[in-house]
Amino acid sequence: MRRTVGLWWVVLTAVGIAVYAPLPYLTETLRQLARTEVGIAANYVDQPGWAQAALYVHICFGALALLISPTQFVVRLRTRFPGFHRVCGRVAIVSMIVAGVAGLVMAPANMAGPVGTVGFGTLAVLWTTFAVAAYRAIRRGDVATHRRWATRAFALTYAAVMLRTWPLVLVPLQVAFGVDEVTAFDRSYLANSFLSWVPNLLLVEIMLRRIPRRAAHAANRAVNQEVAASVSGSPGPSR
Template sequence: MTTIEARTGRRTAGWWVLALSAVAIAVFAPLPYLGASLHRLSEDHDIAANYADRASWIQVVFYAHIVCGATALLLSPLQFAARLRAKAPRLHRICGRIVVGAIVLGGAAGLVLAPLNLAGPVGTAGFGMLAVLWAGFAVTAVRAIRRRDVAAHRRWAVRTFALTYAAVMLRLWLIVLVPLQFGVAEDTAFLRAYHVVPFLCWVPNLLVAEYFLRRRP
């Protein structure tokens, strides 16, 4: 196997890992919220409990954030499938429009919800910055392709997906951080971990994306 073949194989494997994990979270994470009321979920879910007694319009924004985030996460991996772009460019454009629309709406919803999060000021700052950058990067990617600047479009699309993937990393970090707090009640451990993830779920993603882009500009 040549060096080029090895690199191609690693990139393909990496794409599958990202794609499958993104699809898994996009499909399964929203299911509890779509199958039961917030009041019913609040008995076992701290996040649901945080929104169960909020104003109706806040709950609508919360559900909009869930649906839009899941849509963007589900479709985004398809945008990086080179064969699909080559064989079905129209499908690529349609999916792109759906993804950008979902991100802009999801980002706006996230910005509204940021001050209400469970992590206090850290969460407001972390999730608020994520919401603004997420929507901003997506819009910048669209502007680049409208200028026919494919290279810039690709770079901003990679950065946008890095932020979209925060939905996956947030859950993975919680899975790691909660059990590490030995002897601490689960609810307390969750809240402590949740104070860390507002930045941890997306800043490392963006750093990895920038490293990737510098290696393959």
Template sequence: MTDPRATLRRPADRRRPAARTATLVALSALCVLVALVAVTPYLTGSLESLAADDAGLARNYVDRPTAVRAAFFVHLVAGGAALLLSPWQLWPGLRRRHPGLHRATGRTVLVAIGLAGVSGLVIAPVNEAGLVGVLGFGSLAVLWLAAAGLGWRAIRRGDVPAHRAWMIRAFALTFAGVTLRVWLGVLVGAQSLWPGSDADPAAMFDRAYAVVPFLSWVPNLVVAERVVRRGRLRADGGPRPAAPPTAPAA
């Protein structure tokens, strides 16, 4: 007869890959959308025109020295490239079927993170959130560079599990480009609904932006650590769901 345990486990076994696929689809779609929406205006218009329209962060950089403006553009373009390419590295099927493409894309992502991280350190002192922004965005840049560098060093040693763990962390920090904008929308929307609050859009944006330097990446990194820890437990044969009791033989 068929083992009842196998029958009972099948629905859960099917749900886990389906949930993982749905999560990867959502993450990939958000990364692509934000990369295109956030970067395209700066590639198609000047900082002066964007600042006149009070679009994005243009007003903060339009009068900065040339080196700062250049670092801002490098951060935007390289960060957008990292955001656009990173989620595809997480798809197990793509890694297995196209290892050469995975390696080439991974090298591009590492270069993009390197450029975006270093330029992020350059522009962090002139961010709109003041000291909180210097600490929050500066810490993000340092950790982003460190995670990518340690991921590269691990794969050079042939340590695939460590490489995956560090690149999961690097992706969580890259995804700050998405969560920053999500939190800005949530915080601005909450202010508009709060009775008696200042309804000026610029003021609401400034208040929201003062909170996101840490909020944009700390929760992401916490989630990444949980994912890494769960993967290690499974790899080491750690706690797993208990199997259903064996049914008596008929």
């Protein structure tokens, strides 16, 4: 029960942020957003064109990856519509790689200074690396390994949600101890360069370690049989 609730929470928050977060950047200019202090627009409004372009690429492709990725974890979709799963998987992986590269380009211009450059830069490198590893694993037919790398990649994709969630906790907590809101936000953003993704990745690693290797290999064989059956048109293994 808790696992189902947790899954739905992740899905709904991922979809919500994927739809909501890019909208201001797609409907107004950076100058307009900076005047109303929306998101991180003020930090990029006077940046060079390449940094602004990287911002928009990161936002759009990151949102696409966040929107599509939850569908990859729905077992019924994977088994009943393998073609849909494959197409969505390709789009998600390409989106992660493009957004990750753009995030790496953006890292030196972030709001958190050198700490943010290291934090967000590391996130970008790992995000891209995990997505590539997931793609390479499925290309060689190793479904179990593909799922493990894809899960890690989604944990980093979900950083977009946690980046907006942690300030809801950290800012009021600091204000309660007498810190002004501007300083509290700056401090929370500094911490967020690591908090937005490190706990996600640690949690996923704990979950993956609990999955017995034998079960993973059994799932790998079963999925390979299903894929072979779908390609040949013959019935899959009996249930």
